[in-house]
Amino acid sequence: MADASVKVKIKRQESPQIAPRWEEFEIPRQPMMNVITLLLEIQKRPKTAAGESTSPVAWDSHCLEEVCGACTMVINGKVRQACSALVHKLEEPITLQPMTKFPLVRDLVVDRSRMFEDLKRIRGWVPIQGTYDLGPGPRMSPVDQEKAYDLSRCMTCGCCLEVCPQINPRSEFIGPAAISQARLFNAHPTGQSNASERLEALMGPGGISDCGNAQNCVRACPKDIPLTTSIGEMGRQVTIHALKTLLTGK
Numbered sequence: 001m002a003d004a005s006v007k008v009k010i011k012r013q014e015s016p017q018i019a020p021r022w023e024e025f026e027i028p029r030q031p032m033m034n035v036i037t038l039l040l041e042i043q044k045r046p047k048t049a050a051g052e053s054t055s056p057v058a059w060d061s062h063c064l065e066e067v068c069g070a071c072t073m074v075i076n077g078k079v080r081q082a083c084s085a086l087v088h089k090l091e092e093p094i095t096l097q098p099m100t101k102f103p104l105v106r107d108l109v110v111d112r113s114r115m116f117e118d119l120k121r122i123r124g125w126v127p128i129q130g131t132y133d134l135g136p137g138p139r140m141s142p143v144d145q146e147k148a149y150d151l152s153r154c155m156t157c158g159c160c161l162e163v164c165p166q167i168n169p170r171s172e173f174i175g176p177a178a179i180s181q182a183r184l185f186n187a188h189p190t191g192q193s194n195a196s197e198r199l200e201a202l203m204g205p206g207g208i209s210d211c212g213n214a215q216n217c218v219r220a221c222p223k224d225i226p227l228t229t230s231i232g233e234m235g236r237q238v239t240i241h242a243l244k245t246l247l248t249g250k
Contacts, residue, residue, distance in 0.1 A: 004029055007049070007093035008038055010057055016104045024049040024093070035075060035082035035096065036061055039108075058107040066222060069157030073098060073108045079162040079220060099158055101167045115156045118178035122198045126191045138189030151184040151230065153223040160217035160227060172206030176217040179208055180230035186237065199234075199241040208235050 005026040013020040026049045027041045043056040061071040064083045071082040074097040076090055087094065102110035119125075128134060140148070154177055166173040182198040185191035202208045208231065217227045244250070 003092075006033065006038060006087055008042075009093045009095045010042075010107070011095075011097040012054075012057070012107050013098075013104060014055075014106055023054060029087075033087040035073075035085045035087070035090075035094070036064060036071060038087065038094070039082070039096075058105075058109050060109050067155060069112075069155035072157040072159060072162075074100070074162070079159045081157065081222060084222075099162045101162050101164075102158060110158075112156065112158050115158060115161070115175070115177060118174050119156075119181060121174065121201045122178050122182040122185075123194045123201070124178070124181045124185055126185060126188055127194060128190070140189060144187060148184055148187055150225060151180055151187075154181060154184075154225055155223065157222065159220045159222060163216040163220040165214050165216070166210055166212045171210060173210040174202070174206050174208075176211075176227040176231060179211075179234050180225060180227050183230045183234050183237075186234075195237075196241065199238050202234060202238050203242060208238055211235075 006029050008025045008027060010023055010025065011020055012023050025038075025042055025047075027038050030037065039057055039059050046054050046056045048054055059071065059073065059082070061083060062068040063070070066081050066084045069081065072079060073082055074095075075082065075085050076095055079099060082096075096108060098104055098108045099110050102112050102114065105111055156177060158177075160176045161167045164173070164175060167175055179202065182202060186195045186198055211231055215228050218225075221227055
């Protein structure tokens with residue numbers, strides 16, 4: 001017979017300036033619980049397994065269907081989304097920790113704004129002029145559409161950065177997510193108008209040459225995005241762009 005409660009250990013920290021601590025909880029077991037359910041139960045009754053009152057645990061979540069990436073955290077030593085982490089599939093005690101490659105806000109909440117700043121660096125959008133009706137855009141072949149769809153599934157969750165050894169205080173590496181998004185927008189018929197700017201960004205400090213080829217990113221991606229293929233393709237594009245610039249001066 002299954003235990004009537006779920007044992008959880010959570011790394012708590014009120015702010016980056018305060019030393020972290022571990023707190024243990026026992027939550028009544030429910031059918032098909034996920035980690036978000038556990039956190040909600042603690043929020044309702046913030047008491048440790050020893051019966052001591054504590055503050056509710058802080059965490060991020062939004063879509064609850066592994067689309068937004070907000071609830072990404074380290075669960076039993078593996079970075080993943082809390083909404084899709086089912087309790088009955090996890091070894092207990094379940095350990096919850098914040099990601100380590102992003103600035104801590106509180107408890108399980110981290111600041112992922114660097115990922116959005118990196119998207120600005122590589123101009124991760126398709127430019128248009130005005131808001132009036134421009135008519136249908138350039139057509140893409142079904143083959144190109146299928147490739148682009150795989151890349152477009154990125155939810156800036158941060159899993160790939162969390163497992164990348166090149167993301168550390170000594171490196172400016174932009175990370176695999178932004179590189180893959182540069183590939184996505186360079187492949188778009190309208191996005192190609194800014195392709196050279198994206199390639200220039202990837203040639204700069206922290207660009208594609210800083211990749212150490214660990215290949216952890218492609219294994220950690222919850223959306224199975226071909227990140228290493230993107231890094232290889234953008235390396236090829238950057239090399240061609242650099243040679244053209246060298247030979248033509250443009």
